[in-house]
Amino acid sequence: MTWAVWAPLLAPLLAVPAARRLAEILAPRTAALLLAATAALLALLSTGSLALLTAAGLLRLPVIAEIGHLSATLMRRGNPIYLPIGALAALLLAAAVCAACRAAGRHRADLLRAASTADRHGGAGDLTVLPDSGADAYALPGRPGRVVVTAGMLRRLDAREREVLLAHERAHLRGRHHLLIICADLAACLHPALRGLRAPLSFHLERWADESAAAQVGDRRLAARAVGRAALAASAAPATLRPAAALAASAGPVPRRVAALLETPPRARLTVLRPAAAIAAVLAACVLASGVSALEAADDLHANIELAQGEPHHHVHPFTG
Amino acid sequence: MTDIARRPAGELEAAVLAALWAAHAPLTPPQVQQSLGGTLARTTVATILARLHDKGTVVRSRSGRAYAYTPAVEDEAALAARRMHSELEKGDDRNGVLARFVSRLSPDDERVLRLLLAQTDASRTPASTASTASTRNTASTRKGSPEPRRPR
Numbered sequence: 232m233t234w235a236v237w238a239p240l241l242a243p244l245l246a247v248p249a250a251r252r253l254a255e256i257l258a259p260r261t262a263a264l265l266l267a268a269t270a271a272l273l274a275l276l277s278t279g280s281l282a283l284l285t286a287a288g289l290l291r292l293p294v295i296a297e298i299g300h301l302s303a304t305l306m307r308r309g310n311p312i313y314l315p316i317g318a319l320a321a322l323l324l325a326a327a328v329c330a331a332c333r334a335a336g337r338h339r340a341d342l343l344r345a346a347s348t349a350d351r352h353g354g355a356g357d358l359t360v361l362p363d364s365g366a367d368a369y370a371l372p373g374r375p376g377r378v379v380v381t382a383g384m385l386r387r388l389d390a391r392e393r394e395v396l397l398a399h400e401r402a403h404l405r406g407r408h409h410l411l412i413i414c415a416d417l418a419a420c421l422h423p424a425l426r427g428l429r430a431p432l433s434f435h436l437e438r439w440a441d442e443s444a445a446a447q448v449g450d451r452r453l454a455a456r457a458v459g460r461a462a463l464a465a466s467a468a469p470a471t472l473r474p475a476a477a478l479a480a481s482a483g484p485v486p487r488r489v490a491a492l493l494e495t496p497p498r499a500r501l502t503v504l505r506p507a508a509a510i511a512a513v514l515a516a517c518v519l520a521s522g523v524s525a526l527e528a529a530d531d532l533h534a535n536i537e538l539a540q541g542e543p544h545h546h547v548h549p550f551t552g
Numbered sequence: 553m554t555d556i557a558r559r560p561a562g563e564l565e566a567a568v569l570a571a572l573w574a575a576h577a578p579l580t581p582p583q584v585q586q587s588l589g590g591t592l593a594r595t596t597v598a599t600i601l602a603r604l605h606d607k608g609t610v611v612r613s614r615s616g617r618a619y620a621y622t623p624a625v626e627d628e629a630a631l632a633a634r635r636m637h638s639e640l641e642k643g644d645d646r647n648g649v650l651a652r653f654v655s656r657l658s659p660d661d662e663r664v665l666r667l668l669l670a671q672t673d674a675s676r677t678p679a680s681t682a683s684t685a686s687t688r689n690t691a692s693t694r695k696g697s698p699e700p701r702r703p704r
Binding site for chain 1: 560561562564565566567568569570573574589604608609623625654657661662665666668669671672673
């Protein structure tokens with residue numbers, strides 16, 4: 232195997248901070264899509280690297296080598312370190328895949344439970360109202376998606392603020408934002424460094440929905456007030472019918488959302504384009520290097536196998552292992 | 553609430569139901585119309601209320617010459633939901649898939665937020681204050697948070 236196999240495993244360490252910085256500058260929608268795409272790509276590439284390392288280790292086992300008609304002596308002539316590394320990679324790979332499956336199952340269970348709660352209560356159109364005097368509201372994806380709001384939340388907002396709330400949750404449903412959240416969550420299971428993308432992704436998805444709601448009601452201040460008052464209401468009277476939570480572990484992002492709505496629209500901020508280009512270049516380089524390295528490593532493994540099978544290969548790679 | 557009248561039927565029903573839940577007493581069609589900012593025709597509101605009544609989403613009672621509407625709440629459903637509650641509370645700290653409108657506030661967040669809101673309130677024009685007449689609802693519910701009305 233070549234050095235290239237390590238690049239996709241290390242790339243997230245540099246790419247995650249770069250993506251976070253870049254997302255801060257971009258408009259919410261672009262930022263959210265960038266974070267989700269970064270998470271998905273880097274997770275796939277790093278998982279691919281683990282798979283390659285596992286394969287390279289497996290090929291060193293005489294049983295496997297025999298099945299593949301590989302010359303065991305030739306394979307063993309390489310760096311013997313790849314057997315323990317392969318074993319470690321196999322363990323990590325199994326753990327990552329298990330964690331991803333568990334997370335997927337958990338999301339499914341959360342959605343089913345939330346849907347069964349919503350099913351027990353009346354609604355009209357896409358709105359379901361929970362008879363709870365606490366304040367809470369969320370988008371429940373599905374076919375069709377529903378906006379679930381507690382009676383307590385509706386009573387604490389005025390008519391126009393309620394309009395903001397509904398528009399915000401509908402923006403989540405329309406944009407299928409839950410898919411991006413699931414995507415980032417699964418990516419975080421596959422590579423721990425990608426965990427750092429989840430919180431900014433949630434934040435930018437909320438900003439995206441905030442901007443969309445503000446555009447629909449045609450009043451950014453109104454949107455800011457609705458978000459702020461809803462947060463204060465929810466904090467004063469938490470809902471009791473809360474299905475599996477989406478709470479950020481860090482300090483709440485709500486004041487930042489309100490402040491952002493009170494600022495000029497994000498598209499108007501053009502002064503930050505130059506640093507954005509620089510950070511974007513770093514991020515693109517990381518992802519590109521990961522992709523090229525993974526391909527290179529796969530090609531290298533393939534070349535080694537062909538060599539060990541006694542077939543000529545057009546590659547002139549030194550047989551490093 | 554720009555051109556609410558041109559929204560899909562489902563969104564109109566949602567807006568009407570939200571207005572009924574937000575109110576503290578049964579509302580007549582004109583009152584619903586008023587609480588939605590008066591952008592919908594009275595006949596449209598009446599049609600939506602009749603449709604919601606047919607579906608059993610709202611219940612109505614005589615109020616003078618008109619009907620007054622209030623959301624239908626099944627006692628049984630409310631109780632069943634409360635029973636589920638203990639199960640649903642598990643694992644508050646994990647990353648859920650439900651996109652919440654607002655997340656939890658730290659004491660610092662709350663202070664900053666109140667400052668920001670004071671700033672928006674200060675710059676509110678008298679016209680926009682008048683259009684949000686139902687703020688009285690929110691002021692009165694802030695403390696007590698009464699239980700939803702149940703049809704008897």
